[in-house]
């Protein structure tokens with residue numbers, strides 16, 4: 001399906017420059033281990049086993065933010081997952097980095113410092129412009145090949161993602177390859193039976209964009225979370241409480257209202273909204289209420305209710321493919337995990353093609369001891385997953401495809 005080259009096309013024993021996406025939550029200044037390390041470790045292991053000398057690049061946070069930190073801790077966590085040493089160099093492409101790269105032998109790996117500490121990395125510019133940066137021009141000649149495994153950052157036109165493939169032989173790593181194939185399936189693959197999309201979470205604009213783009217390709221949308229409450233409100237129910245500094249039910253309501261009403265008008269038959277909602281009772285337990293009985297806005301709702309979960313489970317059982325974007329409730333609190341976990345359990349129980357995406361939602365799989373192998377694919381991407389679902393091209397993939405064309409001539 002993809003037209004880029006992969007590790008299958010890369011001869012053994014090369015000097016390779018590899019882009020990973022290790023961007024992770026930082027707590028008290030410490031990077032937290034997560035699925036990204038585990039997934040990229042497989043690519044790194046494969047490269048080392050093929051006797052490549054491997055220099056890794058990755059980013060963390062953005063300048064000015066609290067999570068903009070060095071990658072020293074990332075190298076340690078990655079090494080644990082890879083099962084062998086990963087050196088670390090506190091430099092992106094200066095003398096220290098170059099000397100470490102030159103000393104790298106086949107079967108060895110090192111991680112270079114946070115690419116976003118290099119001024120030329122971030123401004124979003126055309127790949128050809130990025131290829132002209134000192135960053136790219138200095139590092140590229142040190143290597144035989146470039147490997148991009150950072151699917152989850154492939155929507156960014158940054159130097160380390162798009163500059164190198166313009167001037168080097170370029171390949172997709174295993175994470176890039178599997179993410180691309182699974183996440184593009186909804187747009188690029190024909191399913192014989194019903195295609196269902198479970199959408200929720202807090203990023204309502206993402207959800208609206210996905211529904212607008214996929215209205216014709218999805219047979220049933222099952223809505224929940226804050227996004228689902230927006231649709232319930234447009235349908236006339238006085239529900240919906242903003243979380244954090246969001247203003248979806250306040251300042252932003254008018255901006256989204258027309259689109260949501262349009263979606264309900266055009267695709268009403270395929271959109272399932274919650275039949276009941278759950279909230280925190282006075283005694284601290286979980287209580288539920290049918291949506292039809294809500295005539296006054298009195299409380300925040302934190303999950304979809306039992307009737308809704310049962311209905312969504314039934315839809316899933318009759319589906320050929322299920323895509324998930326966003327949680328149906330505040331699943332981090334066990335009392336309000338029923339919607340998210342019920343739906344994931346139902347997917348795991350069937351043999352439909354399934355993709356679960358969204359950094360937060362996929363965390364529920366670990367939290368509630370679900371088996372990742374019961375899903376066709378669990379994505380580690382956020383923004384790139386949304387773009388793939390809506391059919392928007394990813395610049396990081398486009399440059400790999402262009403490199404493959406160039407390499408073929």
Ligand SMILES: Nc1ncnc2c1ncn2[C@@H]1O[C@H](COP(=O)(O)OP(=O)(O)OP(=O)(O)O)[C@@H](O)[C@H]1O
Nearest residue numbers: 201202203225226302326329330358359360361382
């Ligand atoms: N009713 C609700 N009230 C409060 N929070 C909710 C509710 N429903 C869902 N959430 C929260 O939504 C979050 C997931 O939303 P988000 O849109 O960020 O999803 P994601 O696609 O998994 O993540 P990302 O886009 O960051 O990769 C969860 O952490 C969950 O707690």
Ligand SMILES: O=C(O)[C@H](O)COP(=O)(O)O
Nearest residue numbers: 021023152153156382383
């Ligand atoms: O974590 C991510 O989603 C990617 O690494 C992209 O990060 P960014 O949104 O800071 O560019």
